Every structure is written in structure tokens, then in C-alpha cells.
Amino acid sequence: xxxxFVIGFNKTATTTFHNLFIANGLKSxxxxxxxxxxxxxxxxxxxxxQFDMLEYYANFPDAIYILNTRKLKDWIRSRFxxxxxxxxxxxxxxxxxxxxxxxxxxxxxxxxxxxxxxxxPEKLILVNVDLPNWMEFVxxxxxxxxxxxxxxxISPIMNDPNILQVLQDTFDLLKYNEExxxxxxxxxxxxxxxxxxx
Numbered sequence: 001x002x003x004x005f006v007i008g009f010n011k012t013a014t015t016t017f018h019n020l021f022i023a024n025g026l027k028s029x030x031x032x033x034x035x036x037x038x039x040x041x042x043x044x045x046x047x048x049x050q051f052d053m054l055e056y057y058a059n060f061p062d063a064i065y066i067l068n069t070r071k072l073k074d075w076i077r078s079r080f081x082x083x084x085x086x087x088x089x090x091x092x093x094x095x096x097x098x099x100x101x102x103x104x105x106x107x108x109x110x111x112x113x114x115x116x117x118x119x120x121p122e123k124l125i126l127v128n129v130d131l132p133n134w135m136e137f138v139x140x141x142x143x144x145x146x147x148x149x150x151x152x153x154i155s156p157i158m159n160d161p162n163i164l165q166v167l168q169d170t171f172d173l174l175k176y177n178e179e180x181x182x183x184x185x186x187x188x189x190x191x192x193x194x195x196x197x198x
Contacts, residue, residue: 008068
């Protein structure tokens with residue numbers, strides 16, 4: 001079994017991917033210590049912040065890489081809500097500065113991944129987890145018999161006034177219109193090279 005790496009950020013259905021893999025009989029690891037678990041698992045999700053695409057591909061050129069994503073605005077709000085609920089220092093307190101930092105990382109990482117795989121597009125799958133039937137889309141590509149599991153670890157949308165204000169201030173400062181706030185991927189002609197459900 002070749003390995004499967006889910007390389008999108010947290011709060012983009014990483015736990016659901018993990019459960020989908022398990023439901024199809026794969027050994028799946030959901031956590032940050034990927035390197036320490038390479039020999040024991042087939043699938044990996046909940047990416048480590050130190051993830052290095054070059055290093056991983058050098059070691060696993062036959063692996064499948066899944067870049068999972070969702071609407072930018074919802075992703076940032078979900079991260080702030082999750083961090084506040086569980087008192088995670090990486091995401092509290094919500095601030096414009098932190099939101100901008102996340103957006104910059106999001107844009108940079110996606111651009112790098114799209115560029116990296118353009119000469120090997122069969123190795124990368126782009127998945128918008130906001131869309132219905134995304135699990136069926138992934139399952140059909142990977143040849144899974146069980147094509148859907150219950151979505152897990154979904155943070156309920158809470159209209160926290162502070163978080164909503166931070167989002168508004170961030171997008172005003174960046175001059176992001178509604179379309180850009182709801183983007184699931186950076187604008188790039190490279191997207192069409194890859195299998196995707198966009």
C-alpha cells in the first residue's frame with residue numbers, strides 16, 4: 001500500500017479523512033508526529049507545521065498527496081473558535097495580525113504545492129471539503145468500498161462578536177472582496193492540472 005498524505009491545514013476535515021481511511025481498512029495516523037510513525041501507518045493527516053514537501057516527496061515519491069481546503073473566511077473563523085474553545089495558545093486571542101499571518105501561510109503553502117506537483121499532477125488531489133459528496137469523490141479516486149463516514153470534529157458556527165470583528169477588520173485591511181473571502185484556493189492556472197472537485 002502506497003502512503004497517503006493529507007497535507008491541508010487543520011480545520012479542513014482532517015479528522016474525517018482519518019476516519020474514512022480507517023473505515024476502509026487502512027492504518028491511519030492523525031497527529032503531528034508523522035516521521036516517528038512512518039513504519040506503522042499508511043495514511044497521515046493533521047499536518048505538522050514543519051512539513052517540508054521536498055523532504056516528504058524525496059522519501060515517498062509514490063505516495064498520494066491530498067490538499068484539502070475550504071472557504072478562507074470559514075477556515076479562519078473555525079480556527080479561532082477551536083482555539084478559543086480549547087484554550088489553544090496558537091490561536092488565541094483572535095487578532096488581525098494572527099489572521100493575516102494565517103492567510104499569508106495559506107497562500108504561500110498552496111502556491112508552493114501547486115507549483116511542486118505541476119510536472120507530476122497524478123500525485124496530487126485537490127479537495128474542497130465544503131462541497132457535498134467530497135468523500136465520494138476521494139473514495140472513487142482511491143478505490144474505497146466505503147465511500148462516506150460521519151463528519152467528525154466539526155466546530156459549530158458561533159457568532160462570536162470579537163472573532164467576527166477581527167475577520168471584518170482583516171478583510172477590510174487586505175481589501176478582500178466577498179469572492180476572495182470565500183475562495184478555497186489561490187488563483188492559479190495550475191489548479192486545472194489536478195484532479196479536483198471544485
